[in-house]
Amino acid sequence: MCVCSSSWFWIIFDKLQNVKKS
DSSP, rough: OOOOHHHHHHHHHHHHHHHHHH
C-alpha cells in the first residue's frame, strides 16, 4: 500500500468516527 493513499483513508476514517460520536 502507498503511504500517500493511506493518508486520505485515515483522514476520512477519522471524520466518519467523529460523525458517529456526534
